[in-house]
Amino acid sequence: MSATSEPAKTAEATEEQHDEHHEHHEQSFWRTYIFSTDHKVIGMQYGFCGLAFLFFGFCLIATMRWSMAYDGQAVPFVGPLLEALLGNNVARGGVMSPELYNVFGAMHGTIMVFMGIVPAAFAAFGNYVVPLQIGAVDMAFPRMNMASFWAFFLGCVIMMVSFFIPGGAAQAGWTSYSPLASVIPTDGQTYWLIGMVMLITSSLLGAVNFIATIINLRAPGMTWLRLPFFVWAQFITAFLLLLAFPPLEAAGILQLMDRVLETSFFLPTGLVVGGQDVDVSGGGSPLLWQHLFWFLAHPEVYVLVLPGMGIVAEVIANNTRKPIWGYKYLVGSVVVLGFLAFIVWAHHMYMTGMGTVISAFFQTTTLLISIPSVIILTCLLVSLWGGSIRFNTPMLFALAFLPMFGIGGLTGLPLGFNFSDVALHDSYYVIAHFHYVVAPGTIFAIFAGVYYWFPKMTGRRMSEFWGRVHFWGSLIFMNLIFMPMFAQGMAGMSRRMSDGGATYSLSNPDNADVTVGTLSDTIMGLNVSISAAAWAMLVVQLPFIVNLFWSVKHGEKVESDNPWQATTLEWETPTPPPHGNFTKEIKVYRDPYEYSVPGAKEDFTPQAQPAK
């Protein structure tokens, strides 16, 4: 930076950039905000859709919780809406039919996983933040990036349309196990499969783009071990999506063949449905579906979790004002975790009778994968030690992530052992376990990310006060929802029952003489309290929604481009960043989290700051 011509050149470049920027603004509204190739706009599109679907998916379960707590009674408020929209054969008089419960259950899972969390945690933050953090002008393939979003959007449209076709959307659970999924006569499952093919295409295009960008577009000096942990997490996640999704696509194609061309890939010989022989050749394998499905769906768990861990690492480093403890171990762990994620899938299938040797293998790999997970969590926890912690909203969410994810992880161990899984399989214990991982885990991380990067996206902060209301409300109700489910599961309550298990309760008169009724009044009573907590949870999301939209225009303006005094490159851009991101040449001189470096003037030393 010594040559005198340098600033002049930079100024010229800035002017050029400005012109370009100006031109860009003169592009039509459609090119700028809808069919944009700018990674930041695409990120926000993904983010908006993802959050909207998270909310919608939550509304589905909130409606289902009524059926579980008060089976056979008309759903208040939304009952008439259901009847009007979906027809009186599935919601007569506003009462949720078991078929509708199945539809909502299958779509709750599908929407939350594939249309909510993946777009919000991976695609939204990944698109917005990754190119900024590695010092790139955009993604490697901007048009492909746009194609990825629109393939996703089309997939979502197909999924949403399927609610309104005769018979409604898919009913066989988000896992779509065959033969059930193959023989249900309504068309919902076919729509589901076609929608999934679109979502998988979107994820393929996105994953290729992320990996190519991270490998090839890193700024000069941004070596692999100078990448922020968030970038590493996204990098591994992209590999999981790239390699794990195609088998589900293959499975989807095979199930589509089963449904449309009446093949028997997943239909065994001699299949009888409703007392009738099914006119198929047979010879297929229901287990094949489960293998192909879980080959995706287990890595998918890490797709849901890793971006969250990445966000939490960023927020914790920033708000403890010290380097992440054990950065290299974090990176190593996430790589190992990405590898192991591919060889644990059959722990979802202990109950299928696939044999003790195979079970023992998958039990071993499953317990092995807990090692890198625990290392990551431990590193993040130890990072707090001796830090001068700033308890702002993003940090509160990031801090809550640690114990909540911890509970989710530790309660997974009894499910990983096949002998204890026999008792807990498909019970509410499982529901509680994976929701602890994903809901107060990943979703809290998403909230942390929204509060943390909002100032960069808009130039304004979200309200701290309402952020805290949102946080404490969410934390309390999240636990009131999921903690009792462990008890219900251990008492033997199965998942996917529209009456909340009333059929198997001790107080069911039909069960007086038989032993199937095992659920006590206390366990059944929890259904009501859980439902109430779920509806309260819905209410405490309102401050967040209002805060999000209100702050775009009316939030407190940020005083600089780096309001959190952070070290990573995304804060080197103007606020909000223009098309092309950086207005100066970016070079990286140091590690990602150089907070409180002894002898430095300030308590943070940005990556782009040259060594003296």
Next chain:
Amino acid sequence: MEIPYTVKPRPDTGLYNAKLGIWLFLASEVMLFGALFSSYVLLRVGAEPGTWSMGLMDLLVGAGNTMVLIASSMFVVLAWAELKQGNLAGYKKWKWATIACAVLFLFVKWGYEWPSKFKHYDVWLNNATVLQEKFDEGYHEVASHGEHGDAAHGADVEKYVKKIYTTRFFKEESKDSQLAFDDAWRNGTLALSGHINAYEEAQIDVRITGWKADAGVSEDAADEALVKQLAKQDTEDAAGLRLNGGYLREKTDYDTAKRAEYALGQAGFTVALSVAGYKRVEAHPWMWRTKRVTEDIGGKPRVSSIVFELDDSHHKGIITLNAGDIKRLSAYEPKHSTFFGIYYTITGLHAAHVFGGILIMLYNMLPIGLGLWHRDREQFTNRIESFGLFWHFVDLVWIFLFPILYIL
């Protein structure tokens, strides 16, 4: 704003963006086809003895198509090499050669291989002893056609059936194959493979048996509906038919009868269909399913019998199978068995890749695609190189497909 490394490789990774992208895409493709190959293995290993067909594919045609694809893979490299030397005319020559190979491949597959299978049938019998009876009687079909003068002997045809069964499911005769054959013979799981040469198709009488006045259809509307279904447009007949009932049509075909039944059902009529007789049709039907033969029309099947010519029997093994003998009948379509299911799925997905490749190649031959050559030669050359990688992959998939579907 300019994205770096779109043309020149990044020094420390040695890759330009598109090349990196295409390799990642191919990694994903490996997982996609890998999953399908794994499915093939799992389904095949799990198949009951005597259900997984082998050797039904035409090896010569498959091998020919393999050579065509390998040649195209070579041409695609030559096209790129010409571009590297700055020779656009040479590129065009080799690219057309690649496209020609790809089109030939698809033509053989979609124009010959698949359609010929849709006319090829397996028939499973309710009771294989029926077949034994037919053997004992000899083959009146053969005799009546007078091709060889005397009736084929039952034992000859049994030998054919057994030979076909053994090569198809066991390759060579062994104790296991003998056991399985006997078992299939006893249990009726034996599939006879061959072609349908002719069949007896039902001729259907359509009779009006009543009309409901309170069904919400006016008399005029009902008559109008009736007139539409009458062979002759006679309005006076219609009112009579409505009041007294009677034959609407005699000895008509299935489609007309069904259409009349549906339309008149909507107009409040009760319609009875009955089979008046059967008409022999000399044809090789496409893609028939069991229901197409055995569908019940007033107590009789839609097709009373099929004339079935067994494979490899040199026109001697021709038998007439009554509808009542047939448990299941299937052309070599996806529904036939898991073997054909996976065959069509994998080869279909592969063919879709070939088809997509043709579209991309055509794009790169048209002015719209060639525009890049005139703007930036190196980038265009890179684009052709990336496509070549994809094309090699498509070729490679076929190299795996050919043995598992044609040879093993």
